[in-house]
Amino acid sequence: MAAVVVLIAVNASAQIGVKVGFVSSNIKEKYDGETWDPGAFSGSKIGVDYNIALGTKGFALRPGLNYTFLNKREKEDGAKASMTYHLVNVPVDLKYQYSFNDDFGIYAVAGPRIVVGISAIEKYKDGSDKYTINAYTGKWKEKEDGQTESGKDKEEAYLNRFDIQLGVGIGLQYRAVSLEFGYDWGLLNGLKKDYADGAKWSRNQLGITLGYAF
Numbered sequence: 001m002a003a004v005v006v007l008i009a010v011n012a013s014a015q016i017g018v019k020v021g022f023v024s025s026n027i028k029e030k031y032d033g034e035t036w037d038p039g040a041f042s043g044s045k046i047g048v049d050y051n052i053a054l055g056t057k058g059f060a061l062r063p064g065l066n067y068t069f070l071n072k073r074e075k076e077d078g079a080k081a082s083m084t085y086h087l088v089n090v091p092v093d094l095k096y097q098y099s100f101n102d103d104f105g106i107y108a109v110a111g112p113r114i115v116v117g118i119s120a121i122e123k124y125k126d127g128s129d130k131y132t133i134n135a136y137t138g139k140w141k142e143k144e145d146g147q148t149e150s151g152k153d154k155e156e157a158y159l160n161r162f163d164i165q166l167g168v169g170i171g172l173q174y175r176a177v178s179l180e181f182g183y184d185w186g187l188l189n190g191l192k193k194d195y196a197d198g199a200k201w202s203r204n205q206l207g208i209t210l211g212y213a214f
Contacts, residue, residue, distance in 0.1 A: 025042075
C-alpha cells in the first residue's frame with residue numbers, strides 16, 4: 001500500500017489536511033449470548049491526512065494519521081470511577097467528491113482503519129483509597145489506608161492494543177474547509193485470548209470533524 005501511494009503521488013496532485021473533531025465511542029461486551037453496554041465514551045481527535053487525486057473524475061486516495069482521546073466517568077455512593085483511552089489510528093480511505101462549482105462540493109469516504117492503543121487506564125476512588133490499572137499492560141497502583149503499592153499482573157491485562165475498523169463518512173467541502181460525519185465499526189475481538197472464550201469486546205465510533213486543506 002505504501003508503494004502504491006508513493007507511485008500515485010509522483011504523478012497526481014495532492015493536498016495535506018489537518019482536522020480536529022468530537023468523537024463518541026460505544027463499547028459492547030457479549031458473553032454467553034448476553035450483551036452488556038457500558039454506555040458511550042466521549043472525547044476528541046486530532047489528525048492529518050493526505051488527499052491524493054486519482055485522475056480527474058473526483059476520486060482520491062486519502063491516507064491519514066489520527067490521535068483519539070476517550071473518557072467516561074461514573075459516580076455512585078461517593079465512589080468515583082473513570083476509564084480513559086489514548087489511541088492512534090491510521091485510516092486509508094477511498095474518497096469520491098462531486099463538486100457543484102469551484103468553491104463547493106460534497107464527498108463520501110470509505111475504507112479500513114488500523115487502530116493502536118497507547119493506554120487504557122481504569123481509575124477507582126473511594127474516599128482516600130485509589131486504584132489504577134492499565135488494561136493493556138496489567139500495570140497497577142493501589143493506595144489504601146495511606147499505604148501505596150504497585151506492580152504488574154497479567155490477569156489485569158485483558159485488552160488487545162490492536163483493532164481493525166471499517167469506516168464510512170460523508171462531508172461538505174467549501175474551498176479549503178470541510179465538515180465531515182463518519183462512523184467506524186470495530187471488526188476484531190478486543191479481548192486477549194485468555195479472556196475471549198465465549199466473550200467478545202468491540203468498539204464502534206461516531207465522529208464529527210472540521211478540516212482544513214493546505
